Amino acid sequence: MRATLVDRRNHHLFSALLYQVATAQLSPANIAAPIRHITRDQKNLTVLLGDVSRIHLDRRTIVLADGAELDYDYLIVAAGATDSYFGHDEWRPLAPGLKSLEDALTIRRRLLLAFEQAERESDPAARRDLLTFIVVGGGPTGVELAGAIGEIAHHTLARDFDHIDSRDATIVLLEGLPRILPMFDEKLAIRAVKDLERLGVTVRTGSRVTAIDAEGVNIGADRISARTVFWAAGVAASPVTRTLGDDVALDRSGRVTVERELCVPGYPEVFVVGAAATIMTPSGIPLPGVAPVAIQTGRWAAENIGRRLRGEAYVPFRYHDRGSMATIGRNRAIADIRGVRFGGFLAWLAWAGVHIFNLIGFRNRFLVAAQWLFHYVTYYRSARLITGERDEGDRG
Amino acid sequence: MRATLVDRRNHHLFSALLYQVATAQLSPANIAAPIRHITRDQKNLTVLLGDVSRIHLDRRTIVLADGAELDYDYLIVAAGATDSYFGHDEWRPLAPGLKSLEDALTIRRRLLLAFEQAERESDPAARRDLLTFIVVGGGPTGVELAGAIGEIAHHTLARDFDHIDSRDATIVLLEGLPRILPMFDEKLAIRAVKDLERLGVTVRTGSRVTAIDAEGVNIGADRISARTVFWAAGVAASPVTRTLGDDVALDRSGRVTVERELCVPGYPEVFVVGAAATIMTPSGIPLPGVAPVAIQTGRWAAENIGRRLRGEAYVPFRYHDRGSMATIGRNRAIADIRGVRFGGFLAWLAWAGVHIFNLIGFRNRFLVAAQWLFHYVTYYRSARLITGERDEGDRG
Numbered sequence: 001m002r003a004t005l006v007d008r009r010n011h012h013l014f015s016a017l018l019y020q021v022a023t024a025q026l027s028p029a030n031i032a033a034p035i036r037h038i039t040r041d042q043k044n045l046t047v048l049l050g051d052v053s054r055i056h057l058d059r060r061t062i063v064l065a066d067g068a069e070l071d072y073d074y075l076i077v078a079a080g081a082t083d084s085y086f087g088h089d090e091w092r093p094l095a096p097g098l099k100s101l102e103d104a105l106t107i108r109r110r111l112l113l114a115f116e117q118a119e120r121e122s123d124p125a126a127r128r129d130l131l132t133f134i135v136v137g138g139g140p141t142g143v144e145l146a147g148a149i150g151e152i153a154h155h156t157l158a159r160d161f162d163h164i165d166s167r168d169a170t171i172v173l174l175e176g177l178p179r180i181l182p183m184f185d186e187k188l189a190i191r192a193v194k195d196l197e198r199l200g201v202t203v204r205t206g207s208r209v210t211a212i213d214a215e216g217v218n219i220g221a222d223r224i225s226a227r228t229v230f231w232a233a234g235v236a237a238s239p240v241t242r243t244l245g246d247d248v249a250l251d252r253s254g255r256v257t258v259e260r261e262l263c264v265p266g267y268p269e270v271f272v273v274g275a276a277a278t279i280m281t282p283s284g285i286p287l288p289g290v291a292p293v294a295i296q297t298g299r300w301a302a303e304n305i306g307r308r309l310r311g312e313a314y315v316p317f318r319y320h321d322r323g324s325m326a327t328i329g330r331n332r333a334i335a336d337i338r339g340v341r342f343g344g345f346l347a348w349l350a351w352a353g354v355h356i357f358n359l360i361g362f363r364n365r366f367l368v369a370a371q372w373l374f375h376y377v378t379y380y381r382s383a384r385l386i387t388g389e390r391d392e393g394d395r396g
Numbered sequence: 397m398r399a400t401l402v403d404r405r406n407h408h409l410f411s412a413l414l415y416q417v418a419t420a421q422l423s424p425a426n427i428a429a430p431i432r433h434i435t436r437d438q439k440n441l442t443v444l445l446g447d448v449s450r451i452h453l454d455r456r457t458i459v460l461a462d463g464a465e466l467d468y469d470y471l472i473v474a475a476g477a478t479d480s481y482f483g484h485d486e487w488r489p490l491a492p493g494l495k496s497l498e499d500a501l502t503i504r505r506r507l508l509l510a511f512e513q514a515e516r517e518s519d520p521a522a523r524r525d526l527l528t529f530i531v532v533g534g535g536p537t538g539v540e541l542a543g544a545i546g547e548i549a550h551h552t553l554a555r556d557f558d559h560i561d562s563r564d565a566t567i568v569l570l571e572g573l574p575r576i577l578p579m580f581d582e583k584l585a586i587r588a589v590k591d592l593e594r595l596g597v598t599v600r601t602g603s604r605v606t607a608i609d610a611e612g613v614n615i616g617a618d619r620i621s622a623r624t625v626f627w628a629a630g631v632a633a634s635p636v637t638r639t640l641g642d643d644v645a646l647d648r649s650g651r652v653t654v655e656r657e658l659c660v661p662g663y664p665e666v667f668v669v670g671a672a673a674t675i676m677t678p679s680g681i682p683l684p685g686v687a688p689v690a691i692q693t694g695r696w697a698a699e700n701i702g703r704r705l706r707g708e709a710y711v712p713f714r715y716h717d718r719g720s721m722a723t724i725g726r727n728r729a730i731a732d733i734r735g736v737r738f739g740g741f742l743a744w745l746a747w748a749g750v751h752i753f754n755l756i757g758f759r760n761r762f763l764v765a766a767q768w769l770f771h772y773v774t775y776y777r778s779a780r781l782i783t784g785e786r787d788e789g790d791r792g
Contacts, residue, residue: 010508010781011780011781011782027423027424027425027426027779028781028783029423029778029779029780029781030778032781034556034780034781036556036557037556037776040555040556046558047558049509049512049513049515049516049782050516068516101781102783102784102785105783113445116406116445117445119444120444120445120446157432159436160430160436161432162442162443363770363778366766367766367767367778370762370763371759371763374759380433380759382426382759382760382763383423383425384406384407384425384430384433385406385407385424385425385497386405386406386407386445387424387497387498387501388498388784389498
């Protein structure tokens with residue numbers, strides 16, 4: 001048996017910590033590992049850096065952007081998710097999301113530039129708009145991003161400017177639903193709101209964004225002036241998964257609703273896993289697009305192929321729910337581990353342990369742990385760099 | 397007394413280690429520290445993120461790109477150097493230099509992409525061109541860059557590909573002068589050539605580049621086919637220093653030849669320091685554009701201003717030469733410390749010690765030392781990430 005891994009990136013990304021790159025706490029290399037290095041001991045695996053532009057289910061072929069074609073006997077599609085702007089793709093440059101290292105560095109640049117430009121702004125209204133940060137979306141990513149921005153404004157930068165007090169920054173977390181963190185128990189969500197407020201974040205629920213422009217955000221008839229807006233509100237399947245739509249039905253977000261064995265209806269040799277798939281539980285509720293689901297479905301699909309190769313039958317996927325966690329700032333988190341719900345410092349320790357453990361590479365684990373320790377003691381953020389070309393969307 | 401520090405970057409860069417970012421060994425944040433953080437305890441200092449577009453010596457004013465004007469009583473110009481392509485600015489996108497973090501990430505992307513694309517290339521000639529790397533310029537930067545590329549090809553990537561052997565890579569260091577490292581004793585330079593050859597680098601001296609295009613480099617009538625070319629050959633004063641040319645004489649590279657007190661002829665309130673200045677020693681030889689000269693002249697200019705404010709006279713600059721070092725790969729270097737010349741592992745230890753010591757911030761020192769130790773034991777390079785938009789110059 002030979003396997004080929006095609007990825008348009010040369011690195012595996014631990015996206016659960018992307019918000020820490022975006023908020024200057026970690027460097028990109030701390031949360032990414034070269035795919036070739038991870039897989040170098042797997043002798044029957046070929047790694048290709050390539051952008052898959054098309055999957056032909058009937059011809060059992062994938063086509064790369066440079067025209068190369070690869071045939072397959074079995075295919076696992078693990079193409080993940082991209083940001084969805086709910087039909088408003090014009091918001092993308094105005095409110096970048098957080099799905100790649102490039103996204104994280106764009107957010108970092110805009111965040112740090114906004115404080116720098118506020119320092120140089122003499123008009124009080126303009127200065128206030130420069131010091132207003134809006135995060136759209138109250139899921140774990142939005143909560144973690146808003147909390148980290150609050151910590152930067154209230155601690156990291158607190159002594160660094162002459163003309164502004166970074167603690168005057170307004171940080172608003174907008175959520176369209178009646179409450180944030182809907183996947184968590186309501187009591188934990190309330191605790192998260194309190195933790196966010198302690199970091200200077202205003203949480204506005206039931207607030208659906210209806211327009212974004214260069215000067216702010218509309219919520220129906222309401223308006224918030226702000227120069228910096230980040231997007232953590234919606235996800236959709238990535239473009240390559242959507243190309244499956246010619247052959248199989250996709251849901252509203254472009255995901256493939258897979259069989260319980262994780263294969264595609266009518267194409268038992270093709271599996272879709274992780275955030276590219278809608279995976280129904282026996283109770284009829286789809287699994288969330290989170291890392292544990294991606295890891296477990298990926299492994300299960302590979303095991304099902306192994307079963308078939310040994311002449312056995314596919315086995316329906318069973319999800320092993322190990323719980324959910326979200327972190328708010330430097331030493332607060334909420335955790336729900338099989339019904340055991342807790343928050344505060346203990347939850348943060350649990351969160352830190354799980355995330356360190358799941359990083360790939362002893363080296364990254366060591367460096368991330370060392371940097372968290374430094375940060376914990378000093379609030380210092382190592383990666384406070386404004387780098388990269390300023391783009392058209394930079395308004396800070 | 398109040399001081400204002402204007403920089404178009406928000407970070408101070410330890411550029412001696414830029415080549416390690418370009419060759420995936422360190423992350424940008426490891427060698428850069430936020431200026432505001434470094435200076436946060438200096439209460440009479442204001443830091444401005446701004447791009448100086450013009451200096452008016454007669455009006456004692458500097459003008460920023462956004463139109464803001466700042467008056468001064470005393471001015472220190474420490475604007476550093478940029479790459480010089482000797483009148484061939486069209487070579488810049490084809491052969492990027494190594495002066496900023498963005499430059500380093502461009503080099504890193506092209507270097508890693510070239511191996512990836514060679515892996516997918518079936519034509520042997522095209523594959524050979526993809527695996528040919530040319531470094532133009534045999535000063536310390538060129539030597540360090542070529543040595544690190546050799547180490548990547550021969551060690552880091554040696555087991556990572558299926559269709560190519562990264563050890564087949566051709567790495568050529570081109571120098572127009574009769575020998576590399578002209579600022580070092582000839583015996584040390586010969587030792588450096590041997591160390592480079594052990595890492596698979598071919599050193600070609602007396603080889604002046606006459607043309608660069610997308611497929612290779614011309615050296616007079618000679619030609620080397622290569623898809624990846626890096627530039628470490630020439631420096632010139634940065635554009636802002638050149639704006640002084642309306643009022644004072646500049647040398648061929650746009651530098652200001654300063655008085656022995658480091659001030660500008662005719663403008664005793666204006667100092668030019670570091671690589672922006674040509675500083676003549678009493679024996680009539682200009683000091684090299686290296687970090688120790690920049691650090692010492694910067695401090696001396698500030699001290700001269702202090703003397704004047706106390707009613708004392710300026711004192712002519714005296715350079716305290718602590719020696720020169722260059723490193724070649726993981727555990728080889730050459731050092732010339734006040735006439736004590738040595739190479740090999742001992743020189744590398746000295747080099748590592750000096751560079752760790754001069755990094756700003758305990759945290760960076762610790763993280764860089766930890767990563768060097770990892771690298772020393774494993775050859776692993778943490779930052780093997782292909783990131784950023786591919787630009788027009790990417791040909792790998």
